[in-house]
Amino acid sequence: MAQHATLGASSSAKWLNCPPSARLEAQFENPTSIYAEEGSLAHELGEALLRRDANALKKIMGNAWYNSDMQQHCEDYRDFVLELLNEAKAITSDAVLLLEQRLDYSLWVEGGFGTGDAVIVADGVMRIIDLKYGQGVEVSAESNTQMMLYALGALNSFEMLYDIKSIIMTIYQPRLRNYSSYEMSVIDLLTWANDVLAPTAKLAYEGIGEFKAGNHCRFCRAKHLCKALAEYNLEPTEPEMKPSELLNDEEIINILNRADSIKKWLSSVEEYAFAEALNGKKWEGYKLVEGRSNRTYSDPDKVADTLINAGIDQALIYEKKIKTITALEKDLGKKPFNEIVGDLIIKPAGKPTLVVESDKRSEWSPADNAASDFENTDVTSIN
Template identity: 40%
Template sequence: MMDHQNRGHALLGPSKAYQWMACTPSARLEEEFPDTSSEAAAEGTLAHELAELKVRNYFYSVEFGKRKLTAAIKKKKKEHADLWQEEMMGYTDDYLDFIKSTALVSPTEPYVAIEKQVDLTAYIPDGFGTADCILICGDTIHVIDFKYGKNPNGRVSAEHNPQMQLYALGAYEAYRMLYTIKRVRMSIVQPRLPEGITTWETTLEELLAFGQVVKEKAALAIEGKGEFSPAEKTCRYCKARGKCRARAEENVKLAFSDGFRKKPPLITNEEMGNYLRQGTDIAKWISDLQAIALKECLAGNEVPGWKAVEGRGSRDWTDLDQVFAHLTEAGIPDAILWERKPITPAALEKALGKKEYVAQTEGYVLKKPGKPALVPASDKRPAITNKISAEEAFKEENDHE
């Protein structure tokens, strides 16, 4: 089975292709910064491992039957008790269901590869990647990627997605001698997001044309050449984002350019839209700068005009058992010492898993519409105008103050 944590990182990895294809010198610049991995990444790794087990069991039930699957899941649960959430079972089922339904409509018995390492050296020097699932259905390669993120800002569409197209190119190179491929379909399954499955289809010719662009960009990127191209999406996960000069200069230009200052007193809605779009990266850039400046100050380096101080502290018990025994003895009743709070629907779903949660709570859950939020026009959710009026939203906010 694939070791998800050590899938390996090529200098020009497919998951960062959206970055190094847009800003070719960024990959080399990033080498100066350490790797960071977060709890969300560890959770995603576990979900991927679980998903892989289920898909393996479905397609290779002879070698990896129900009993082996159950034992393997139990082991994972035990090894990662700190990360395990029952809801992970339901979300990985959603991924499996999508693959099953894709395989079932295939005109021929599909060829299936799970966690397939694909060779991309025809396009990227030393390039490789790992596709979660590749199906070959008739003359179509279908590449399916599982993403476990739950942040709506991390929503990724399959349409023209460089990472998916690279996996598809790798799959084509791997199977072109065995199958006649004409079409390429790519799906991203993000089961924790509403309407989280997107599929995009293209022709082999278009994919190969994309491959030529990759080749050119990769040749520049491997040398650290080309133009720096700061943009909100491009810079979002770049390790150099806090110290990159091109991004700094671009944001300063956006924020303080003459054009910005010489506008008439009232701005139009069109300008408002533009400023908001430009301002998104300015806000992110400032917070990246703050994070990196704090790190520098803590490391004892000088950032003129700034210093690190101790933030607001908090209190905690030295020994919970001891202090509670003492407080009880002092006559303080349990009703004061312990808070009893009803569990929220979201927390209950996390604890029980989706199936059990739905079975137990049907008819008891009140769905409240969220407060209106401003998002880019490209967001998949339908636009609203009056679901909750702005007045009500503010009233609600004031009520909570």
Template identity: 30%
Template structure:
């Protein structure tokens, strides 16, 4: 898999720089903390590499079980998740006039149509695009599980959609009437399931370029920038050193507490309407605090001193260095027939994994009588803002009694 292309004003960072034009200046400072790839990002890269291999080679993901991609062994969960993306893309490929996998798309032609030169690199890598009928499809794989990514008004997808339109024009195609922007997030379904789509008229996407992309890019490069805090700050790599976010956080703290050194008030004594407002503000502060912690950790890790703080090793977790050697020692001590007592007991595959395994043998869950053995229960609830697209869970005393084991 070719390395993914990223620009300074990238598609993945568009939600930040389209809102806060000052963010690019902080990122360019010589002592700015570098963006570190987390283990989750590395796992996402592995899933993308697997997906690209499947699409290019015409193979299913389960053929790569236990093989290594970007340092990760392909698990059944990864294979099943990636296959959802692969199946969706293959369905679009059938009958398409054009399709492309892992394609670098650029926005530079937005300036060239007016005889100008694009003032900076503006490009990104679209996971999959397909031109079918009167619609251009842009599909993005998200392998993350913690946060549901929606397709509606997603600036990263719109950036890719614009680039894909310009790519089609360069290839000599007539522009489609519509652009369908799709998120495939197999491990975070949301209200719309793992595949979420947003279709918009092509003209609306081109107008967005005129009203948002072009003027914002030119403002940033001319130095006509300003800070703006909001939900996008959560993803900003330099939020920990942002003066505007720091000012907002201190102002919020002063608003809620007369004495910032005092013990915070008991939430049970605060009106519910106020609690909702406090929680919305706390989301902003918690993201900032996380970035401050990251900035301090980076400073200490690079040899600097921060008064009152230090880095210490995380708690070590014991594990076997040689599983087979352990089994042999147990067998010598207790006999081979007793080794099972010290091992994890085998258990059936999950329903999704079982369905896949049975399919390879020409059977379904129903045919072997397993469909009735499946239950689907939520492990609990999670608190989210009202704009989240998932339906609210039933709550209150009546719900509690309905589910009580009396």
């Protein structure tokens, strides 16, 4: 089983912003998600492809999470890493590629270590590449503290052997077509490590410091019970709202800025209260009831047989439905599917969605889609 540091790199945005969170959330269970299993397999596949490990590949292909899309994404990842390795070798002939390397950053963070998917060590520029197989949230490499901790761990191991001046950290997130890189000089990285990281990590390790809520709370296991987050979400958006009966534009924007965080927090509190109620807890003023349900066949085959025996035409009983594009691509393979019916696949314009300005998509205008129905406008996906 993989070991985890108390102050892990992947949770560093949380404990660097809110130092006491690391100890507080330790008392709550860490749920394993099915997506984590899928992500682990993609990492194994990426590594096996880079190592050309036929035995490992065979084993991976037998896993239920394996599919042709994963194969393609991981082959692209392999090609990307090898291209960077070749570039590094052109500068330093003894440049090396290290896979799944333990990166120890405990010089700055008590007990701190992580695992780098791919590290290319060479004179001049060292490269850290992190494969992210998730497709939920797009991750940027810019000032990404997880990557900066990996960079420190790699620097700690190799600075004696190579003349490293700067580090390029890259997030490779193929399912979102997100390839984000960020370069930092070694001097800037070490300044941050000594001035910001080390003192904050000390607070976090001791479980002290100030609770501070923000976007980083999203992945905190304590979020459903955390008072600091509740206060943050419930406090007025503007301490001094201008006297008026209606919200002004500025006040609406303030609410939009916090909408995603508030919705997620509300869901986590509701889920917690529901789970506790199922366990027998009685919340004053609330009760569990049976939800609404729809009628269903107890035995669909028997129903069909009975109707046919009663003389009902089969065409009235069954409906024929084509499989989804994703299902057919999975069954037939992406390439053959597209060769056969690619020109019959269309992509209708998506309905307008209100998102933050930094979103990579270009701005929608009514002229883009004259037929758009404003009633379909989606305001639920603001983030």
